Amino acid sequence: MPIVSLKEVAKSYRKGRETIDVLDGIDLDIEEGDFLALMGPSGSGKTTLLNLIGGLDSPTMGSVIVGGQTLGDLSGKALARWRSRNIGFVFQFYNLLPVLNAQRNVELPLLLTNLSGAQRRKNAETALTIVGLGDRASHKPGELSGGQQQRVAIARAIVADPALLVCDEPTGDLDRETAEEILDLLSILNREHGKTVVMVTHDPKAADHASHILHLDKGQLVRQAA
Amino acid sequence: MNALGLVWSNLGRKQARTVLTLLSLLVAFVLFTYLRAVAVAFSSGGFGEAGIDRLVVSPKYSIIDPLPINHQQRIATVPGVGAVTHADWFGGVYQEPRNFFPKFPVDPEGYFGLYSELVIAPEQLAAFRNTRTGAVASAGLAERYGWSIGDRIPIEGDIYPKRDGSRLWEFDLVGIYRGQPDDPDPGVFLFQYDYFDEARQFGHGGVGWFIVRVKDPERASEIASEIDGLFENSINATRTATEDDSQREFAKQFGNIGLITTGILGAVFFTILLLTANTMAQALRERIPELAVLKTFGFTDGTVGSLVLAEAILLCVAGGALGIGLALGTQGAMSVYLEPVIGPINITLPIVAQGLALAAGLGVIVGSVPAFTARRLTIVDALRERQA
Numbered sequence: 001m002p003i004v005s006l007k008e009v010a011k012s013y014r015k016g017r018e019t020i021d022v023l024d025g026i027d028l029d030i031e032e033g034d035f036l037a038l039m040g041p042s043g044s045g046k047t048t049l050l051n052l053i054g055g056l057d058s059p060t061m062g063s064v065i066v067g068g069q070t071l072g073d074l075s076g077k078a079l080a081r082w083r084s085r086n087i088g089f090v091f092q093f094y095n096l097l098p099v100l101n102a103q104r105n106v107e108l109p110l111l112l113t114n115l116s117g118a119q120r121r122k123n124a125e126t127a128l129t130i131v132g133l134g135d136r137a138s139h140k141p142g143e144l145s146g147g148q149q150q151r152v153a154i155a156r157a158i159v160a161d162p163a164l165l166v167c168d169e170p171t172g173d174l175d176r177e178t179a180e181e182i183l184d185l186l187s188i189l190n191r192e193h194g195k196t197v198v199m200v201t202h203d204p205k206a207a208d209h210a211s212h213i214l215h216l217d218k219g220q221l222v223r224q225a226a
Numbered sequence: 227m228n229a230l231g232l233v234w235s236n237l238g239r240k241q242a243r244t245v246l247t248l249l250s251l252l253v254a255f256v257l258f259t260y261l262r263a264v265a266v267a268f269s270s271g272g273f274g275e276a277g278i279d280r281l282v283v284s285p286k287y288s289i290i291d292p293l294p295i296n297h298q299q300r301i302a303t304v305p306g307v308g309a310v311t312h313a314d315w316f317g318g319v320y321q322e323p324r325n326f327f328p329k330f331p332v333d334p335e336g337y338f339g340l341y342s343e344l345v346i347a348p349e350q351l352a353a354f355r356n357t358r359t360g361a362v363a364s365a366g367l368a369e370r371y372g373w374s375i376g377d378r379i380p381i382e383g384d385i386y387p388k389r390d391g392s393r394l395w396e397f398d399l400v401g402i403y404r405g406q407p408d409d410p411d412p413g414v415f416l417f418q419y420d421y422f423d424e425a426r427q428f429g430h431g432g433v434g435w436f437i438v439r440v441k442d443p444e445r446a447s448e449i450a451s452e453i454d455g456l457f458e459n460s461i462n463a464t465r466t467a468t469e470d471d472s473q474r475e476f477a478k479q480f481g482n483i484g485l486i487t488t489g490i491l492g493a494v495f496f497t498i499l500l501l502t503a504n505t506m507a508q509a510l511r512e513r514i515p516e517l518a519v520l521k522t523f524g525f526t527d528g529t530v531g532s533l534v535l536a537e538a539i540l541l542c543v544a545g546g547a548l549g550i551g552l553a554l555g556t557q558g559a560m561s562v563y564l565e566p567v568i569g570p571i572n573i574t575l576p577i578v579a580q581g582l583a584l585a586a587g588l589g590v591i592v593g594s595v596p597a598f599t600a601r602r603l604t605i606v607d608a609l610r611e612r613q614a
Contacts, residue, residue, distance in 0.1 A: 051605075051606055054522070056522060056605045056606055056609075057605075057606045076526070077528075080521065080524045080525065081526075082524075083523070084523055084524020085524070089519075089522045089523075091609070095516060095519040095609075097235075097236075097516055098239065099235040099236060099239045100227070100235055104231075104235075107227055108232075108520070108523060109523040109524065111228065111229060111232070112523065112524050112525065117227070120227075156523075
């Protein structure tokens with residue numbers, strides 16, 4: 001059974017009087033443990049598709065099923081709760097809170113759980129150790145390099161142990177060498193920790209780390225490569 | 227870290243801005259605390275239990291119209307009246323106008339007989355009675371101006387010149403009296419009415435007010451009506467009230483203190499409201515993507531809105547608490563200047579509670595729009611804004 005299943009998904013936005021079709025008739029299954037790269041030109045709908053999979057947005061038509069849950073059936077509150085348990089997000093610009101140190105940034109998603117403060121700290125330390133930043137726990141984002149900040153963001157994404165990681169251009173703001181380190185880390189999380197990874201990227205070299213690559217153009221899947 | 231820690235951390239984002247906002251709030255709440263205390267001091271008589279059996283008989287129409295001293299004998303005839311004495315407002319300046327304290331010409335025996343809570347050594351009271359230019363000062367006044375018994379105290383009469391046209395009145399300090407241990411210093415300078423009446427240029431035989439002790443406080447209201455009834459149709463009609471009520475009436479002569487303080491505070495807090503609301507709006511604009519990221523983790527719209535609201539409340543309550551704390555800390559020092567003018571300044575628990583409630587209310591007002599905006603924020607739009 002696929003972990004992600006999209007059926008006849010369409011998404012359009014209204015801009016003034018104009019309707020913009022971003023996705024049109026997407027059918028897609030992503031198997032558990034897969035590492036999928038979504039590629040395509042700007043405006044092709046990659047991020048929109050990722051947002052639908054992550055439960056950040058809802059389709060205009062069709063259904064999105066993740067981990068057996070039809071996301072359209074959930075209320076806003078229930079969807080938020082579902083995201084906290086099932087999805088880890090990694091963004092291009094890291095989006096760390098500058099006032100919190102690395103450990104507290106990683107701890108943030110756990111504030112929504114019933115874990116004790118000590119357990120939250122312990123889990124955050126473990127996540128930071130997995131991404132190789134156990135010794136940077138007390139550093140604030142401003143004291144870390146771009147690559148280190150992205151590692152903290154990945155630690156934050158995995159701290160609640162979600163099955164699915166959705167990554168929107170995770171290496172888009174990094175140099176080649178650092179980007180490779182981040183992609184290696186995602187590969188390790190995929191291979192050794194069993195996380196399903198869906199990654200949007202413009203970069204073919206980044207996409208090479210994935211086990212599957214999907215191309216989007218004008219809101220449609222145009223080519224699928226293994 | 228918990229949710230409160232997250233809120234607190236956010237306040238440290240722009241430290242200079244937070245400190246400046248806190249300072250503005252601090253100043254506003256120092257002002258609030260003192261003005262409320264002043265308003266309370268003006269609205270309360272300040273005599274409490276001690277004055278429960280005392281009535282004050284004042285001129286009905288204006289405090290500057292004197293009452294004839296021979297009213298005293300007629301008041302004394304009213305059934306239920308135990309004792310009567312009189313006092314007057316002298317005004318006057320000691321050395322310079324800022325050295326303000328009340329100065330009353332009185333009948334020594336009668337005054338200390340009626341104000342039994344005032345303590346004076348018998349030999350000093352006798353000296354007061356027997357010395358034509360004698361005067362007594364409260365211990366607080368004596369301490370403030372460094373007076374001791376035997377000193378000659380010069381007062382410039384701004385209302386009453388002397389018969390010879392001179393405005394210099396000189397009094398010999400023959401005694402120092404005190405209030406009860408837990409009471410504030412009375413702060414009044416008392417001197418011989420007989421000397422004053424004889425030496426003044428005009429107004430002979432007039433007094434400012436009478437003080438009446440009633441035998442039964444339960445009948446105070448009835449006796450007050452009887453006293454006023456005695457002079458109802460005379461040109462020197464009276465208005466008799468309990469000492470506390472009379473003090474309040476006197477305070478009203480300065481204007482509606484409550485309205486004035488409310489007006490000042492209204493202007494101050496309106497400005498603070500705009501300032502703090504602008505700070506919060508700015509703080510929100512700067513971190514819209516961060517709030518969106520919190521929502522991606524599963525923070526609900528309501529939780530994110532509550533965090534923003536809590537931040538505004540925390541900021542205002544912290545500023546308010548600092549201001550109220552500073553006012554409490556400086557209360558003793560300020561009382562030295564304010565007490566002689568308006569009576570004891572007491573920052574009471576209700577004033578502190580009102581201040582904290584006001585601070586929390588201010589937080590709710592300034593935080594509600596940003597909280598609503600944060601609540602309505604859609605993740606996709608906010609993240610797109612970050613990428614643009």
